[in-house]
Amino acid sequence: MTATLRYSPAATPASALVCRNCGAGYPLGAQHACFECFGPLEIGYSPDRLASVTRQDIEAGPHSLWRYAGLLPVGQDPATRVDSGTGMTPLVRADRLADRLGFTAPLWIKDDSANPTHSFKDRVVSVAITAARELGFRRIACASTGNLANSVAAHAARIGMDSIVFVPADLEPAKITQTAVYGGTLVAVDGSYDDVNRLCSELAETDEFEATAFVNVNVRPYYAEGSKTLGYEVAEQLGWRLPEQVVVPMASGSLLTKVHKAFGELTRIGLVDPLDYRVYGAQSAGCAPIADAFAAGRDTVLPVRPTGIAKSLNIGNPADGPYALDAIRRTGGAVGRVGDDEIVAGIRDLARTTGVFAETAGGVTTAVLRKLVEGGLLDPTLETVVLNTGEGLKTLDPLLDVVGPSHRVQPSLRSLREAGLIG
């Protein structure tokens, strides 16, 4: 695919694709790996362009992630945006959870289950599909652990673009059904997410998929930038301040690196004051390759075979693992891991204290928060933000045996009396 960006280079603050491994630069376009060293590419920006963005510009923008278009590679012209209303999700003050965990500083939940298809993936897809259309692609595709599948299929349906989505066949039924209902092609693969991802990387090189944008393969540099908006929103919603600690679930590790990137950008361009914040990563014990590397003091992340209920985090060979490790270590953070029972307890703790019903990934993050505090690795006297990236309705199965009606009665006062509900 040699298409070039159609939008005016005069409008975008992005200046190049830059190799994260060797630093080589390439023109903006549909390329994702370095020709020199095969390292992953990410978007580089003109520092002057970024520095020209003001709080007022942002606050005058739409109530969606596109208010940050001045800090993104695409979407400067509103007519080019795919805008599903993603972003500006609630930052919920979690005082009751803070009390339970012994926090003396404010604790916040950034609730991305409020996005249109109920996960943070709507952010990356909004940016990726906008870029894909500008780059001349005619179909959109992805490998997914579920949430991305939902979001790609929904966004494609909204704008009338063909989509083809590849998922492990053993995903949660809700995520399969939600993807299928939007139409498009849905391919269930007998294998792990890592198998599905490898397959998509091969497919992206075939002639038949030349006009297909795999959001997390061949347009990944654009896609990944969408996650920065989660970091921008946290800062803006705190009143243009960074939190002292942030806890992020890790699958590929990309989200964590982009929240860190967003905080750095806001600091460099003067939209927030500098702060020595710490970035913490959360994994499930069933799939903890980044946690393993952190614990062992290694820079390399060794692939694992994922198990466990937090399927949206089940990436055994995380593409951004080393970069996530680097961000965690540089900021003085840590990585926590929790087992399936703790994940379910995390979902319940969060729901019962905040009214936020998270999917298993949010259970991981909440349970890791508790574990890090109890282990003395996260400081409850510092302001902390926890990211909930998905929706509990998508991962009901682990709860079915754990929660349910407290009473079953007949529709009569007598039956209520027998149940002890009235005297």
Added chain:
Amino acid sequence: MTATLRYSPAATPASALVCRNCGAGYPLGAQHACFECFGPLEIGYSPDRLASVTRQDIEAGPHSLWRYAGLLPVGQDPATRVDSGTGMTPLVRADRLADRLGFTAPLWIKDDSANPTHSFKDRVVSVAITAARELGFRRIACASTGNLANSVAAHAARIGMDSIVFVPADLEPAKITQTAVYGGTLVAVDGSYDDVNRLCSELAETDEFEATAFVNVNVRPYYAEGSKTLGYEVAEQLGWRLPEQVVVPMASGSLLTKVHKAFGELTRIGLVDPLDYRVYGAQSAGCAPIADAFAAGRDTVLPVRPTGIAKSLNIGNPADGPYALDAIRRTGGAVGRVGDDEIVAGIRDLARTTGVFAETAGGVTTAVLRKLVEGGLLDPTLETVVLNTGEGLKTLDPLLDVVGPSHRVQPSLRSLREAGLIG
């Protein structure tokens, strides 16, 4: 319960509780039925107070339903609000659905699945629980077909108030689990919603429930006003205009009457220009008491025993049926009804053309829209808004046999070739 409102009467635009049947007036407080004729009470307002609200006041408010506090009975003091971030849900331009149905005028979906617990019930609960706290109640309760249960339990969890929720035992599993996860007491009743509602009406009169606010029984006048915000938002999001036609799903009929009330208020106080809009109601064939009355030209609504998949609309004895009928007839609207297969088709039509995944109630509304257009009862040359009141993830069962993966493959290019996905 003889508690009186604690907030200053100087702040609220509400002036009295007014009987919708005989017009008798009562002081603001925890009363829901007329002492004279047993008719339902609703909130009356000071016309001068309402007329003092400006577009600028509203636009300067929070990005939630509380921006309309000047038009609501409670919440004028921000410190008293229970604010879960409800409201200001997307108004989605549905051009692809419009094309399919032959619309030449704009067609919009107001997507209330974007609310925190993913239904419009977060609106009524935000207002009801704010009122309940102000009125001195110590526990919050409801009879529910599911969405209200989710919302009451979540809001109670957020503010740390006790809750007790009554639902038919045969509800969708997702709605049961979502309610239970927030904690609180969840009582499953072997009976229909109408049985549950009667039981709650009796309970509300017992000594043990004296300090319990049943949101849709003893604080119903406050609760119901929350639905007005859906109407306000539609008008504001259209650029302070009313739509020419609006299609509303009907269970109790309350939502439809309150959208009509909201449009009327905005017109009277000059925030929108007068317009002869039409209000349309949607019911499922399995529970169509209001549709029956409309078709028969009756003013009275005869109770039915509900069946069918649109469980959130399965109220066989709709409290606001006559008032909904009145609004529909006065505005020149109509009522449509659709069967279960049409409801599923409606869900798919909406998802495939807009990316909005609606629960069965949204399938009812979309399918009724189609039917009304095809029957010549709704004019596709007039601007139309369709309300989606809930989330598809809560009612997956009817879709499980209808949608699914289009292909199942092994993780190899060879398997993809055999499946015809590549040549």
